[in-house]
Amino acid sequence: MQAMRDVLITSADGAPTQRHRLVASTDWDEVQHWCRQIYLPYDATPAGPARQPNAVLDAMQIGQLTLSRFSYGVPVHLSGFDEGAGIGLVLTTLQGAVRHWSSGRTHADTGVGDSYLVDLSRAHYRLDADALHLQVNLTFRHDAMAALHQRWFGCPADERMWARAYRFGGAQSSWMQLLGYVCRCITEMPDAVQHGPLGRHLEEMIGVHLLTQWRQQLDAPTSPTLHSLAPRHVLTAEQHIRDRAREAPTLSALASHAGVSVRTLNAAFREYRQCTPMQALRDARLAGVRADLLAARPGARVRDVAEAWGYAQLGIFAANYRRRFGESPSETLKRRA
Known part of the structure; x- marks a missing residue:
């Protein structure tokens, strides 16, 4: 988990870095401007007495993926995600807690070490995050993920798969080990990840891993309410x-x-x-x-x-x-x- 906490804000020698910093702001308009660039257009509303964000966003490209480290610094409710943007997200919780709503009253809670996968071009989605939330997120394009599925599995993906959003991971899971490895590579070799074949290799590993787990959801779907966040x-x-x-x-x-x-x-x-x-x-x-x-x-x-x-x-x-x-x-x- 430490590799994920350090990613994008720590250099290879352990010193703090702002190389990947996009914004650190208490202004909603400025924060949402960068969120639209890194993620997609959506609505953000403070969910507590604090009306101003205390947001920090760092990000970098891994091929056609974007890995970001982000927190609003206040409790927030996010909704109105632009389905036409053709974007999907993998949201991994490093601190605090997030509730992910897929439809109506159906939700899944993520605590530290949990991830949530949703294709926003195919599934309804909104979320509530507490004041302590800190996320490492992956942004992907639906068409790029669909092409990767065709290349590796030899056929188009079942449309039902794209519509399925689910919680997965866990501190000792293969997914978290893979994400930790990706984060260590970014910290130790950022140029190789962003501009070299290493980045393309990581992009393929991430994509195929996610697609494999996604396909499994058709046969053995994850219950949307597997656990409570904390006692x-x-x-x-x-x-x-x-x-x-x-x-x-x-x-x-x-x-x-x-x-x-x-x-x-x-x-x-x-x-x-x-x-x-x-x-x-x-x-x-x-x-x-x-x-x-x-x-x-x-x-x-x-x-x-x-x-x-x-x-x-x-x-x-x-x-x-x-x-x-x-x-x-x-x-x-x-x-x-």
């Missing part, structure tokens, strides 16, 4: 983190608020979020600082914003911030709205 004590702790991130609650305080032991809370976060509660808290605090930097008044200083969040060791704070967002706090401050 109540995880969701309660996450809400407390969102509400009290500035106060930096202790692990004991989080467990007490959730009504479970520290051991139980740690185990549940590791199982359902692939991190510890304190890692989730650190990410939430850094995201809060970033939001304040982007909304800061002229003349504001990074030191003042960081200290307001309780950061005393500014050097350590800045290093963690750069590792998380791929830019320094001062660079974020310069881009404030």
